[in-house]
Amino acid sequence: TIYGITPTYARLAQKADLTRLSQTLMLVKNFHWIVIEDSSTKTKLVENLLKESMLKYTHLNVKTHKLKHSTASGVEQRNVALNWLREHLMKIHDTKGVVYFMDDDNTYSLKVFDEMRKIKKVGVWPVGIVGGMRVEMPLVTDGKVSGFNAVWKPFRPFPIDMAGFAINATLFIDHPEAKFSRKVQSGYQESEILKYVVTKEELEPLAENCTKVYVWHTRTQTPSILNPKKLKHPPLPDGHIEV
Amino acid sequence: TIYGITPTYARLAQKADLTRLSQTLMLVKNFHWIVIEDSSTKTKLVENLLKESMLKYTHLNVKTHKLKHSTASGVEQRNVALNWLREHLMKIHDTKGVVYFMDDDNTYSLKVFDEMRKIKKVGVWPVGIVGGMRVEMPLVTDGKVSGFNAVWKPFRPFPIDMAGFAINATLFIDHPEAKFSRKVQSGYQESEILKYVVTKEELEPLAENCTKVYVWHTRTQTPSILNPKKLKHPPLPDGHIEV
Numbered sequence A, B: 001t002i003y004g005i006t007p008t009y010a011r012l013a014q015k016a017d018l019t020r021l022s023q024t025l026m027l028v029k030n031f032h033w034i035v036i037e038d039s040s041t042k043t044k045l046v047e048n049l050l051k052e053s054m055l056k057y058t059h060l061n062v063k064t065h066k067l068k069h070s071t072a073s074g075v076e077q078r079n080v081a082l083n084w085l086r087e088h089l090m091k092i093h094d095t096k097g098v099v100y101f102m103d104d105d106n107t108y109s110l111k112v113f114d115e116m117r118k119i120k121k122v123g124v125w126p127v128g129i130v131g132g133m134r135v136e137m138p139l140v141t142d143g144k145v146s147g148f149n150a151v152w153k154p155f156r157p158f159p160i161d162m163a164g165f166a167i168n169a170t171l172f173i174d175h176p177e178a179k180f181s182r183k184v185q186s187g188y189q190e191s192e193i194l195k196y197v198v199t200k201e202e203l204e205p206l207a208e209n210c211t212k213v214y215v216w217h218t219r220t221q222t223p224s225i226l227n228p229k230k231l232k233h234p235p236l237p238d239g240h241i242e243v
């Protein structure tokens, strides 16, 4: 089973982004979607979307309480998901699986899911359009990760985006303390979680030795909506329509 | 058959956008994708993507020659597709089908394809986050389109986005002159094509009488890429990797 962990928050393009992501996931075999709303209550929008998706899913929620010095997104949400996952794996007596942290606005080719089924500990691969680069990627020598082609904070222990790796689920049972943290600097969440479960030497390069791009750090443009109150000819109210 | 007509042009997020759109289309039955590159030659990127998609498709290309007063996108591309379609329908002796103009960066719920199979002449439905509104939509009275909730150029004959309608394919045989035009003002392409094939009174409101949003005019943010030449520690060249 691939456990996809997706934090999500209310915004105008949320339903659009979740809709196209869910439609991709419908094509992935043995996939379990863990969706965590950044919200103090679960919303009808996400609840109905998950219900209608026909996917195997778990719907959680927890509101972010940002500290002044930590603006990272998804920290509390991913931790809640990891705790749910640990309990779930124990309960079903089956710790086989792979954990992938999937932002709701990225683009995932179906091929990335095929790659991650080969993972023993932690697999890595290139990520398109991220960190100021066309592609950020692990460098591979003799089938081993020998470095990283990254320009944004290349001195990080793992200069790699959240979309660029997946982790054998068993490792979260072996390392019950593994979690994301509000105490680390911007860009260090990936390094934070990876440090518990793997060393650089152990990383498994996938996607044809990290030469193929199967995932893109796309972002959906924030739409600019006119304020109906400021219009000469205001439209009929549309607040009753879910968008 | 639903004939989806998609103009596309080379840019950093092109492969990402086409990948997620193609993965949605893989779930649509009886779909034929007509992809027209805005380019003087067909690219390997689009060719391979279509080949690997397992979709039924037709790959065309034509380069836009923009006139000063017309900046609309996709005009020549959609016209080339319509001409291809006319020949195709004649050749297969089967003019049954629906034509939908699909931009490559929009978001399409599978539900919109179910709706368009009900079309007799021209079906219409709401479009999310477009034209400065949460949702632009036809207004329906007694099962008929009585007006439009639009704030951007509401005086257009059909104040409706390209994603908000689909047309019975037969009408393009009945109206061989129907096409898009470089001679109309910005925002009038939809009105231009619709004027050949339908009157406002004949529009068929779909998506539960135009109360549901099944398509969104999303846009993918243009990524900002650093110039490697200007970096103190330039990364290894990555031009050989397709993104």
Ligand SMILES: O=c1ccn([C@@H]2O[C@H](COP(=O)(O)OP(=O)(O)O)[C@@H](O)[C@H]2O)c(=O)[nH]1
Residues within 6 Å of the ligand: A006, A007, A008, A009, A037, A038, A064, A073, A074, A077, A102, A103, A104, A105, A218, A219
């Ligand atoms: O306040 C927020 C902002 C973001 N996110 C989620 O956290 C992930 C990463 O956020 P985003 O895509 O905005 O980050 P970026 O594209 O800047 O890396 C996404 O799944 C978002 O839905 C969240 O839960 N709460």
Ligand SMILES: O=c1ccn([C@@H]2O[C@H](COP(=O)(O)OP(=O)(O)O)[C@@H](O)[C@H]2O)c(=O)[nH]1
Residues within 6 Å of the ligand: B006, B007, B008, B009, B037, B038, B064, B073, B074, B077, B102, B103, B104, B105, B218, B219
């Ligand atoms: O120079 C261009 C710009 C756009 N397009 C295509 O035309 C459609 C509409 O363009 P875009 O999405 O940029 O328009 P907008 O989002 O502003 O309506 C899309 O399928 C694009 O890929 C094109 O073929 N050539």
Ligand SMILES: [Mn+2]
Residues within 6 Å of the ligand: A103, A104, A105, A106, A217, A218, A219
């Ligand atoms: Mn994002």
Ligand SMILES: [Mn+2]
Residues within 6 Å of the ligand: B103, B104, B105, B106, B218, B219
């Ligand atoms: Mn667009």
